[in-house]
Amino acid sequence: MSALRAEASAFGAVLESLTAAEWELPTRCAPWLVRDLAGHVITVLSRVPVMIAAPAPSAPDTTAAGYYRADKRFSETANTERVRTAQARAVSPAEFAATVAAMLHAVDGAAADRVVVTRHGDAMLLTDFLTTRVVELAVHGLDVADALGRPAWITPQAAAVVLDLLFGPDRQSAITGLGADPETVLRRATGRAPVTPAESGRLTEAGLRRLTLG
DSSP: OHHHHHHHHHHHHHHHHHOOOHTBBBOSSTTTTTHHHHHHHHHHOOOHHHHHHOOOOOOOOOOOHHHHHHHHGSSHHHHHHHHHHHHOOOHHHHHHHHHHHHHHHHTTTTTTTOOOOOOTTTTEEEEHHHHHHHHHHHHHHHHHHHHHHHOOOOOOEEEEEEHHHOOOOOHHHHHHHTSSSHHHHHHHHTSSSSEEEEEHHHHHHOOOOOOOOO
């Protein structure tokens, strides 16, 4: 929750600062512009209260890492719908702030062991699903920062959560062994920076769980 709050606050502050021209800049997540990518983030956060309001399954069957597996959720049909939904979304700093507030309010009222069902049919611990929301905020925050030509604003709390997901509980040893700062490691591990064959091998040796990300 600390990571979710911190990263959402940082992302929202950037949206508040955007000029009209910056909203229309292209991102690496083609065909999305900055406004479309913000719309995607709003969409994925808005699903949390809906999931919490729905009946809870008896037990989880998917982890946070398993959520990012390469199956129908990243098919051409699914990606086309993902693009369409983001582009059709009403996007503004106020909409983002309202979405975050509703999400945090719903989470604050949920039990610690709550299980939810994702739109893909996964049964997940709410804590695991919220980890994926931190991933969305952090990774797409890098995408927006790069589109704007600004330094990345990823918070230490969010970086720790995402790197734990990518490398497991021994993430600090993995980062040290890779000889790079956390942001650089995160970029390389998520396809946000080029890697040489040697660097790819070192990522694998460090225990990288390769996630399928948009």
